Amino acid sequence: MTAWGPPDHHDLHEQPPRVLLVDDAPINLQLLASALGRGYELHVARDGAAALDCIRREPDLDLVLLDIHMPGLDGFEVLTWLREEFPERRLPVIFVTAAGDEQAQTDGFALGAVDYIVRPFSLPVVRARVQTHVALKRQTEHLERLAWLDGLTGAANRRSFDQRLAAEWRRALRNRTPLGLVLFDLDHFKAYNDRHGHPGGDDCLRRIAALGQQSIRRPGDLIARYGGEEFALLLPDTDLAGVHGLAERLRRRVETCFACSGGDCNVRGAPGPMTLSAGCASRVPGFNEDPMTLILEADRRLYAAKVAGRNRVVATDDALPAAGGVA
Ligand SMILES: [Mg+2]
Structure with missing residues (x-):
């Protein structure tokens, strides 16, 4: 990408995806990490407050895998806080939970989650879903950047x-x-x-x-x-x-x-x-x-x-x- 146009245009497309894993159970964090395998920059939070801290600290996160049932803030509350605090931030969130009933899933989507993964899950399917949503997020950001530039000269439009x-x-x-x-x-x-x-x-x-x-x-x-x-x-x-x-x-x-x-x-x-x-x-x-x-x-x-x-x-x-x- 050209350096012209609106600021903060550094191109992240060559960077490994930055994914935040949020779960109160260490075994679940390990499972998710092994599902993703190499090629990801992983951040980990054991509760909702730590997740929000990480999101504030890391402006270039690409995706959050978010448990729902946690002590303190639950996953729904974390997502609600996230959308309120950063309404313009494009950060996809996928709920990962054992609570697979229809109501919980529709509640999750209504809050703005992009996907919902029910445990027990297949490792390759989790990996594929994460890849899809990271690609979509980066593609959207790329198009948004182009929408602010003059196509001929690369100056701001x-x-x-x-x-x-x-x-x-x-x-x-x-x-x-x-x-x-x-x-x-x-x-x-x-x-x-x-x-x-x-x-x-x-x-x-x-x-x-x-x-x-x-x-x-x-x-x-x-x-x-x-x-x-x-x-x-x-x-x-x-x-x-x-x-x-x-x-x-x-x-x-x-x-x-x-x-x-x-x-x-x-x-x-x-x-x-x-x-x-x-x-x-x-x-x-x-x-x-x-x-x-x-x-x-x-x-x-x-x-x-x-x-x-x-x-x-x-x-x-x-x-x-x-x-x-x-x-
Ligand atoms: Mg939990």
């Missing part, structure tokens, strides 16, 4: 940007810190596409996204594809001077790399020069404002940069053209 903008806006409002934004747009991209064909245009967008990604440094910064050939850089805790400086460095980098016909620049063999225009904004959010204020400000300045001749960064409203200016 618009949906991801909108959500992060709303979250960072709220955070900036709470902390009274500035939230910075750059909107930038490739100059004469249609002509570039006409000249180099759509594969050339696609390649250009990927290169621009890569340069944009290199221009941001902090974990909270985000590059997103905002529209066709328009990108956004979301820069938490950055004042206008900081936003302007970063945008200007990126503008120069793009100009240099695309003008370069080889040598030691990062964008080798780019077909023809490409430049960008950028609008910058930074605000400490007010209580009666919404994030659209920030977008409109940056967009207005991007427009001013286009009107003023392109290949430039605008960070104030001084240079705004009169209404009805050039599109």
Whole structure:
């Protein structure tokens, strides 16, 4: 997986599945461990409280095999706590119990268990069920990650940007810190596409996204594809001077790399020069404002940069053209 897009995207698919076994009887824990065999990272809890501790401590667990009858918290209570404490966490739970009556099983599923295994069980069947649910969980996570990325450039997509903008806006409002934004747009991209064909245009967008990604440094910064050939850089805790400086460095980098016909620049063999225009904004959010204020400000300045001749960064409203200016 690419490292772009929303944070915490480290790929777990090559890691051995992490499974938590919960049972008050050591013999049952041993049986489950032998059912799974090698190839698993096993965690063990002897009661419900210890299970919840382990779930809090290990954010990358893939599956829980959960006994129902235990002293203290029983399995149903553990699952109820788990869903309440981590409503967004995708952690499949399979009940493993001698209580195989229909009511107990339907209760288990109603609480959100993905499966129900009744003792005595067949070791290969337990192993197969665990494999199935781990694979499903990892596949779902993979698809969720893809749903936040722009397929062409690997930058965050618009949906991801909108959500992060709303979250960072709220955070900036709470902390009274500035939230910075750059909107930038490739100059004469249609002509570039006409000249180099759509594969050339696609390649250009990927290169621009890569340069944009290199221009941001902090974990909270985000590059997103905002529209066709328009990108956004979301820069938490950055004042206008900081936003302007970063945008200007990126503008120069793009100009240099695309003008370069080889040598030691990062964008080798780019077909023809490409430049960008950028609008910058930074605000400490007010209580009666919404994030659209920030977008409109940056967009207005991007427009001013286009009107003023392109290949430039605008960070104030001084240079705004009169209404009805050039599109
Ligand atoms: Mg028990």
